[in-house]
Amino acid sequence: MQILANPHRFFALVNRVLPLLWIATLMAFVLGLYLSFFNSPADYQQGETVRIMYVHVPASTLALSVYILMALSSAIALIFRHPLADAAAKSAAPLGTMFCVVALATGSLWGKPMWGTWWVWDARLTSMFVLLLLYLGYMAVWRAFDDPHRAAALARIVALVGVVNVPVVKFSVDWWNTLHQPASIMRRGGPKIDSSILLPLGVMFAAFALFFVSAHLMGLKNEVRERKLRAERLKSLSAK
Amino acid sequence: MIDLSDPHVVYVAISYAVTCLAIFGVWANLLLKSMRLKRQLERLGLADIGRDT
Numbered sequence: 034m035q036i037l038a039n040p041h042r043f044f045a046l047v048n049r050v051l052p053l054l055w056i057a058t059l060m061a062f063v064l065g066l067y068l069s070f071f072n073s074p075a076d077y078q079q080g081e082t083v084r085i086m087y088v089h090v091p092a093s094t095l096a097l098s099v100y101i102l103m104a105l106s107s108a109i110a111l112i113f114r115h116p117l118a119d120a121a122a123k124s125a126a127p128l129g130t131m132f133c134v135v136a137l138a139t140g141s142l143w144g145k146p147m148w149g150t151w152w153v154w155d156a157r158l159t160s161m162f163v164l165l166l167l168y169l170g171y172m173a174v175w176r177a178f179d180d181p182h183r184a185a186a187l188a189r190i191v192a193l194v195g196v197v198n199v200p201v202v203k204f205s206v207d208w209w210n211t212l213h214q215p216a217s218i219m220r221r222g223g224p225k226i227d228s229s230i231l232l233p234l235g236v237m238f239a240a241f242a243l244f245f246v247s248a249h250l251m252g253l254k255n256e257v258r259e260r261k262l263r264a265e266r267l268k269s270l271s272a273k
Numbered sequence: 274m275i276d277l278s279d280p281h282v283v284y285v286a287i288s289y290a291v292t293c294l295a296i297f298g299v300w301a302n303l304l305l306k307s308m309r310l311k312r313q314l315e316r317l318g319l320a321d322i323g324r325d326t
Contacts, residue, residue, distance in 0.1 A: 041322070070274070075275075081276055081279040081285055082281045082284055082285060088289060089288070092292065131296070131299050135295050143284065146284050244296060248299060248300060251304075251307060254322060255310055258310040258314060259310060261319065262313055
C-alpha cells in the first residue's frame with residue numbers, strides 16, 4: 034500500500050494495467066448486451082421493459098458505491114493525508130454523477146410504462162435525487178475555490194456528511210411505502226430473481242464496474258497531470 | 274430474444290441509448306482532457322506521469 038503512495042510508481046503500474054482494463058470493459062459490454070437482448074426472456078408481467086433493468090440496476094448500484102468510495106477516500110485524506118486520496122475522490126465524482134443520471138433517467142423510462150408516470154416523489158426516487166444533488170454539490174465545491182487545499186477541505190466534509198444518504202437510498206423501500214419495488218438481489222435469503230435474468234444482470238454489472246475502474250484511473254491520471262501543471266506554473270510565477 | 278413488436282420496446286431502446294451516450298460521453302471527455310494535458314506537459318518539457326523520460 035505504501036509503495037502505491039508514490040504517484041510515480043502508482044502510475045507506472047496504471048499505465049501497464051489500463052489498456053487491459055479497457056479491453057476487458059469492452060468485452061464485458063459486448064457479452065452483456067448480447068445476453069441482455071438475445072439470451073434472456075421477457076418478464077411475464079413487464080414484457081420487454083424488464084430489459085431496462087440490465088442498465089438501471091448496475092447504474093444505481095454504482096451511483097451508491099461510488100459515493101461510498103468518495104467518502105472513504107475523503108476520510109483517508111483527512112486522517113492519513115494520503116497524497117492521492119483527494120484526487121481519487123475528486124475524479125470519482127463525475128463518474129458517480131453519470132451513473133446517478135443514468136439510474137434516474139432509465140428508472141423514469143421504466144416507470145412510465147409500468148407505473149403510468151415518469152416521476153413520483155416517493156422515498157427511493159427522492160433520496161436518489163438527493164444523491165445527485167450531493168454529487169453536483171461536491172463538484173461545485175471543487176470549482177468554487179481557487180485554492181485547491183481549501184476546496185479539498187470543504188469537499189471532504191460534503192462527501193463525509195452526504196454519505197448518510199446512502200443507507201437512506203438503500204433502505205428507503207423497506208422503511209417507507211414506496212412505488213419502487215423492494216430489493217430483489219441484495220437481500221437476506223439471496224436473490225429472488227431467476228438465473229436466466231441474473232446472468233445478464235451480473236455481466237452488465239461487471240461491465241459497468243470495469244468501466245468505472247478504467248475511467249476512474251484515467252481521471253486520476255488527469256488529476257495528477259493537472260496538479261503537476263499547476264505546480265509548474267506556480268514555480269515559474271515565483272521565479273519571475 | 275427481444276421482441277420488437279412489443280409496444281414498450283421504445284422505452285428499452287431509449288434507455289440503452291441514454292446509457293450508451295452517457296458512457297461514451299464520459300469516456301470521450303476523459304480521453305480529450307488527457308490528450309490536452311499531455312500536450313501541455315510536453316510543451317513545458319515535462320515527462321508524462323508514470324514515465325521516466
